[in-house]
Amino acid sequence: MPLNKEIQPGDNDELTRERLQATFDTQQMAAALWGSDLARKRRELAKKVDKLTVLHDSKDMSFMTREEKLSENARKVVQMFAHVADIVEDPSDDAEMFHLSSNAIGHEGHPFGVHFVMFIPALKAQADDEQREKWLMPALGLQLIGTYAQTELGHGTNLRALETMATFDKATDEFVIHTPTVTALKWWPGSLGKSSNHAVVSANLIIDGKSYGHHNFMVQIRDENTHKPLKGITVGDIGPKMAYNASDNGFLGFDHHRIPRRNMLMRHAKVDKNGVYTKPPHAKIGYSAMVHVRSVMIGHQGMFLGSASTIAIRYSLVRRQGEIKEGSGEVKILDYQTQQHRLFPQLARAYVFMFAGKEVRELYQKVLSDMEKGETTLLADLHALTSGLKSVVTHLCVAGMEQCRMACGGHGYSRASGIPEIWGVAVGGCTYEGENMVMLLQLARYLMKAVKETKKGKSLGRLVDYLLLPQDRHSLIGRVPQGEYGPHLAAFEHIARRQIFKVADELTKLQDKGMSKEIAWQKKAVELQRAARLHTRFYLAACFHRKVQSVVDGRIREALADLYHLHLNYELLDMVNYALEDAYLKADQVDFIREDMYRLLETIRPNAISLVDAFEFSDRELRSVLGRRDGHVYENLYKWAKESELNRADVLPYFDKYLKPMMLAARQRSNI
Numbered sequence: 001m002p003l004n005k006e007i008q009p010g011d012n013d014e015l016t017r018e019r020l021q022a023t024f025d026t027q028q029m030a031a032a033l034w035g036s037d038l039a040r041k042r043r044e045l046a047k048k049v050d051k052l053t054v055l056h057d058s059k060d061m062s063f064m065t066r067e068e069k070l071s072e073n074a075r076k077v078v079q080m081f082a083h084v085a086d087i088v089e090d091p092s093d094d095a096e097m098f099h100l101s102s103n104a105i106g107h108e109g110h111p112f113g114v115h116f117v118m119f120i121p122a123l124k125a126q127a128d129d130e131q132r133e134k135w136l137m138p139a140l141g142l143q144l145i146g147t148y149a150q151t152e153l154g155h156g157t158n159l160r161a162l163e164t165m166a167t168f169d170k171a172t173d174e175f176v177i178h179t180p181t182v183t184a185l186k187w188w189p190g191s192l193g194k195s196s197n198h199a200v201v202s203a204n205l206i207i208d209g210k211s212y213g214h215h216n217f218m219v220q221i222r223d224e225n226t227h228k229p230l231k232g233i234t235v236g237d238i239g240p241k242m243a244y245n246a247s248d249n250g251f252l253g254f255d256h257h258r259i260p261r262r263n264m265l266m267r268h269a270k271v272d273k274n275g276v277y278t279k280p281p282h283a284k285i286g287y288s289a290m291v292h293v294r295s296v297m298i299g300h301q302g303m304f305l306g307s308a309s310t311i312a313i314r315y316s317l318v319r320r321q322g323e324i325k326e327g328s329g330e331v332k333i334l335d336y337q338t339q340q341h342r343l344f345p346q347l348a349r350a351y352v353f354m355f356a357g358k359e360v361r362e363l364y365q366k367v368l369s370d371m372e373k374g375e376t377t378l379l380a381d382l383h384a385l386t387s388g389l390k391s392v393v394t395h396l397c398v399a400g401m402e403q404c405r406m407a408c409g410g411h412g413y414s415r416a417s418g419i420p421e422i423w424g425v426a427v428g429g430c431t432y433e434g435e436n437m438v439m440l441l442q443l444a445r446y447l448m449k450a451v452k453e454t455k456k457g458k459s460l461g462r463l464v465d466y467l468l469l470p471q472d473r474h475s476l477i478g479r480v481p482q483g484e485y486g487p488h489l490a491a492f493e494h495i496a497r498r499q500i501f502k503v504a505d506e507l508t509k510l511q512d513k514g515m516s517k518e519i520a521w522q523k524k525a526v527e528l529q530r531a532a533r534l535h536t537r538f539y540l541a542a543c544f545h546r547k548v549q550s551v552v553d554g555r556i557r558e559a560l561a562d563l564y565h566l567h568l569n570y571e572l573l574d575m576v577n578y579a580l581e582d583a584y585l586k587a588d589q590v591d592f593i594r595e596d597m598y599r600l601l602e603t604i605r606p607n608a609i610s611l612v613d614a615f616e617f618s619d620r621e622l623r624s625v626l627g628r629r630d631g632h633v634y635e636n637l638y639k640w641a642k643e644s645e646l647n648r649a650d651v652l653p654y655f656d657k658y659l660k661p662m663m664l665a666a667r668q669r670s671n672i
């Protein structure tokens with residue numbers, strides 16, 4: 001009996017033969033990836049979406065204008081909510097809803113994009129009970145559409161420099177919201193330009209001339225019926241972007257716009273009617289919506305890379321190009337070692353990013369429930385972890401997706417591949433929710449504090465316990481029995497620990513010479529962000545290890561372990577310079593790692609299609625001609641091209657308008 005439930009009548013024979021080689025059951029692997037309950041829900045909801053034609057794309061988004069995209073996704077999101085009770089088991093389950101949206105709508109954005117991912121989480125974490133009743137319930141019930149307006153035209157990263165003001169007017173018990181300059185205009189919020197009628201707005205709280213830093217305020221920006229901007233409010237779309245063009249990221253200005261005092265979100269920080277301010281239990285508690293998105297991004301980015309890997313690996317099994325042995329016929333491009341080396345490490349990354357996404361969501365949920373009780377001890381750990389993961393994962397995802405695109409040759413460059421769109425969406429993640437370099441430096445700050453604690457014999461938190469362990473001088477890679485990978489993981493730990501202590505020592509030396517802490521930090525900023533990256537890559541490798549250890553089914557564990565070992569080898573080679581610097585690794589050990597990696601590429605090859613099938617992306621969700629499950633790529637590429645808007649007529653007006661007169665004139669000149 002085939003272990004691969006993906007096989008269906010009418011499939012491309014090549015793919016069927018590939019699928020029959022699998023050493024494991026894809027549905028069981030899907031359960032390891034998503035969790036068995038979510039894997040089942042995804043499968044069921046995909047089938048339901050297939051049957052509900054109102055949720056289907058009316059045509060390929062690649063052939064639409066921005067306005068058509070916005071309108072199409074507004075139509076679908078409304079239909080999606082109209083049918084939600086028939087499709088998902090629990091509409092309050094974010095994960096299930098994300099997968100429904102991924103199937104029905106895709107990733108280019110829709111009017112409720114930021115409503116669910118930031119507006120509602122901000123209300124859940126920062127609105128008091130009365131405010132939750134007033135806004136959270138209507139928001140969940142889709143009576144209003146909200147966004148999260150924090151970034152300004154002149155200020156994004158440095159939140160302390162935000163210019164928008166919320167000045168308390170004791171006489172009327174109101175705040176006056178004002179953007180005093182062009183650079184103070186809110187800029188970028190998703191779904192703000194044309195869709196939202198409410199916004200959580202970050203503004204400096206000013207009471208009696210004193211600034212208390214930025215806080216979050218609920219502001220209605222458009223009339224609920226006419227959808228026209230309210231008096232004192234200027235709002236619009238910021239224009240086309242690299243991708244994500246079905247989202248109307250917007251600008252927003254306020255001209256002394258008044259809101260009631262109780263529109264400041266007051267679960268933690270408060271202002272009473274006399275203008276008396278109460279501090280929150282933690283200075284950064286108001287940043288919770290950002291931490292929420294950073295925590296969900298990890299798994300989503302893993303999914304994006306998983307999608308690109310699925311497309312590239314399936315296509316590489318359909319595409320034949322060139323011969324390995326002369327005269328024996330063209331081979332599937334996945335049979336080239338270079339193609340395997342290009343793609344399998346990306347697949348392994350997609351897996352580990354999804355595992356890490358799950359771990360980090362669990363920590364987020366714990367911190368959220370602690371916060372509800374006013375307990376904030378773990379907030380710093382969560383901030384450090386999400387800052388590092390957000391940066392490393394988005395960076396590696398984008399690099400990995402680019403490998404997937406190039407691995408598809410020319411067709412990877414076509415939008416028919418589906419990769420350009422998900423690449424564009426994923427690369428946005430390097431910037432939004434905190435520019436990557438800046439967030440790495442946030443983690444580095446935590447790591448430097450951890451070193452101080454370590455020197456006192458203490459640990460700052462579970463994530464940095466390993467700093468307390470002594471450094472080994474030499475690696476045991478290649479010096480232990482074949483098949484033992486403990487020394488590989490130890491090498492990640494060694495590299496991270498060494499870089500963290502090295503940069504901490506360098507900072508101390510600079511300060512001992514009389515340099516200020518801030519300038520010393522600047523001199524060592526590149527090394528600091530490297531320390532943060534290495535720490536995060538160690539975390540990811542350790543997370544993969546934890547996952548493999550936890551799998552009970554032998555066949556699944558074995559197939560996952562191959563990916564894990566490939567990951568260890570590939571990533572170690574990618575950062576091998578750090579291990580060579582202190583002679584932790586010797587040249588023969590590096591050769592050992594390389595050879596083992598090549599061996600693993602061959603081991604993984606027969607399971608390749610089943611490892612991507614295990615993501616269980618439906619064709620509707622993947623939106624890729626190259627990545628079709630049935631492998632019928634060429635006839636469908638031809639069909640897709642014929643849909644191009646340029647093919648609506650054999651001759652387009654620009655020919656008669658410009659080219660024909662030019663050629664006629666040129667012919668006439670040559671006849672003279």
Ligand SMILES: CCCCCCCCCCC/C=C/C(=O)SCCNC(=O)CCNC(=O)[C@H](O)C(C)(C)COP(=O)(O)OP(=O)(O)OC[C@H]1O[C@@H](n2cnc3c(N)ncnc32)[C@H](O)[C@@H]1OP(=O)(O)O
Binds near residue numbers: 098116284379432445
């Ligand atoms: C189902 C849904 C599908 C979803 C798909 C996704 C759809 C895409 C949607 C995209 C939406 C995008 C939205 C946005 O981008 S919103 C805007 C995001 N903006 C940012 O992220 C700004 C980044 N900047 C910052 O966060 C801060 O300015 C920064 C952290 C860099 C610095 O803050 P600040 O100046 O206030 O603080 P310091 O550096 O001085 O640090 C002081 C201490 O505070 C600690 N700290 C900082 N932040 C936090 C936090 N969040 N939690 C806990 N602690 C924090 C920091 O570590 C310092 O601690 P120590 O003093 O102990 O060192």
Ligand SMILES: Cc1cc2nc3c(=O)[nH]c(=O)nc-3n(C[C@H](O)[C@H](O)[C@H](O)COP(=O)(O)OP(=O)(O)OC[C@H]3O[C@@H](n4cnc5c(N)ncnc54)[C@H](O)[C@@H]3O)c2cc1C
Binds near residue numbers: 151189190434
């Ligand atoms: C697709 C997308 C969706 C978005 N959605 C929203 C939204 O819904 N709501 C919202 O409020 N915002 C949103 N944003 C804005 C986003 O959060 C900001 O763009 C992001 O936080 C980065 O800020 P910035 O643009 O000011 O970059 P800048 O901070 O200007 O960064 C430019 C460069 O300066 C460097 N830099 C800046 N500060 C430092 C420092 N301290 N140390 C070292 N280097 C530094 C950065 O590393 C980067 O290389 C969105 C952005 C995008 C792209």
